[in-house]
Amino acid sequence: MIEVKNLKKKYGSFEAVKGVDFEIGKGEIVGLLGPNGAGKTTIMKMLTGYMFPTSGTAVLNDLDVVEHPLEVKTAIGYLPENTPLYNDLSVYDYLSFIAEAHGLDKKKKEERLAAVTKECGLEKVLFRPISEISKGYKQRVGLAQALIHDPAILILDEPTSGLDPNQIIEIRDLIKRLGREKTVILSTHILQEVEAICGRVLILNEGFIVAKGTAAEIAKELRGQDVLIVTLKGADPNALSADLGACAVIDRVMSAETQGGDRVILRASVKPGATGADEAVFDWAVGTGNKVLSIAPQRLSLEEIFTKLTREGTSNDQ
Ligand code: ATP
Numbered sequence: 136m137i138e139v140k141n142l143k144k145k146y147g148s149f150e151a152v153k154g155v156d157f158e159i160g161k162g163e164i165v166g167l168l169g170p171n172g173a174g175k176t177t178i179m180k181m182l183t184g185y186m187f188p189t190s191g192t193a194v195l196n197d198l199d200v201v202e203h204p205l206e207v208k209t210a211i212g213y214l215p216e217n218t219p220l221y222n223d224l225s226v227y228d229y230l231s232f233i234a235e236a237h238g239l240d241k242k243k244k245e246e247r248l249a250a251v252t253k254e255c256g257l258e259k260v261l262f263r264p265i266s267e268i269s270k271g272y273k274q275r276v277g278l279a280q281a282l283i284h285d286p287a288i289l290i291l292d293e294p295t296s297g298l299d300p301n302q303i304i305e306i307r308d309l310i311k312r313l314g315r316e317k318t319v320i321l322s323t324h325i326l327q328e329v330e331a332i333c334g335r336v337l338i339l340n341e342g343f344i345v346a347k348g349t350a351a352e353i354a355k356e357l358r359g360q361d362v363l364i365v366t367l368k369g370a371d372p373n374a375l376s377a378d379l380g381a382c383a384v385i386d387r388v389m390s391a392e393t394q395g396g397d398r399v400i401l402r403a404s405v406k407p408g409a410t411g412a413d414e415a416v417f418d419w420a421v422g423t424g425n426k427v428l429s430i431a432p433q434r435l436s437l438e439e440i441f442t443k444l445t446r447e448g449t450s451n452d453q
Pocket residue numbers: 146149151169170171172173174175176177178324451452453
């Protein structure tokens with residue numbers, strides 16, 4: 136659905152996007168996550184054909200954005216950052232105008248207007264001037280204009296920016312609903328947004344994609360190895376550490392702490408390539424007479440991943 140290869144963008148001598156590659160399949164909601172100035176908006180502008188890449192390719196719905204800019208625009212719906220709306224028009228007149236700009240005939244226009252009004256929950260404000268409606272409703276109108284021509288792909292630049300917590304929840308729910316039918320790429324610097332809406336994430340820093348995948352996949356890649364948190368019955372961390380270290384699937388016991396005097400919590404890395412480590416630890420416990428109270432894989436939160444990957448900063452944020 137979206138295929139990006141070695142995409143670069145220079146503003147003068149400054150390279151804002153330094154060669155990014157990614158693919159997004161049909162029906163996915165993918166988050167482009169990065170600190171301010173990472174290059175998110177620049178990538179979105181190139182995907183939508185609003186700005187040509189300096190080099191590299193972006194293909195949407197089998198159409199190259201440089202070779203087929205008009206066709207690409209009909210295949211995508213774009214919600215730019217700080218949605219530009221015509222404040223003097225009513226919601227209805229504005230959406231009607233956008234529908235006509237897309238070349239929809241009268242019948243199709245009325246059909247689509249009715250559909251997006253319902254989808255985006257605009258019934259109450261349809262005939263109010265845009266200047267008078269709340270920021271949350273304005274954002275819904277922004278989404279409605281992106282949807283009016285029923286595109287297969289939605290490109291949303293910071294769709295919840297500036298909204299209050301209730302409005303954020305409403306817009307996220309709406310995007311999730313839209314994601315059932317459409318391919319969605321959205322940019323954000325809010326981690327919770329990605330966790331709440333997106334199946335996959337591309338983490339961008341200073342013009343590079345520094346990680347991609349689900350949060351769990353990225354965490355695994357970062358750690359390089361699986362880590363298990365094993366709680367054993369007992370009071371001697373050193374002895375239990377040595378015991379667990381002898382288990383065939385365990386590479387190294389990294390830490391052991393007593394808790395409540397009768398249990399020890401151990402962090403242990405699993406040998407690279409070993410599978411079924413938790414089962415092997417249970418078998419080891421049965422064989423050695425140890426009592427396992429719990430076993431859980433250690434997970435890095437998306438926040439920890441993000442900090443780790445983007446800690447070097449946002450030096451080119453202007
Ligand atoms: P934010 O989260 O703040 O919107 P972003 O990740 O969307 O940031 P971009 O807006 O793509 O980042 O900007 C990437 C870099 O390119 C920044 O350093 C920015 O200052 C620079 N930049 C963006 N637009 C231009 C421009 N028209 N001319 C020169 N530099 C630009």
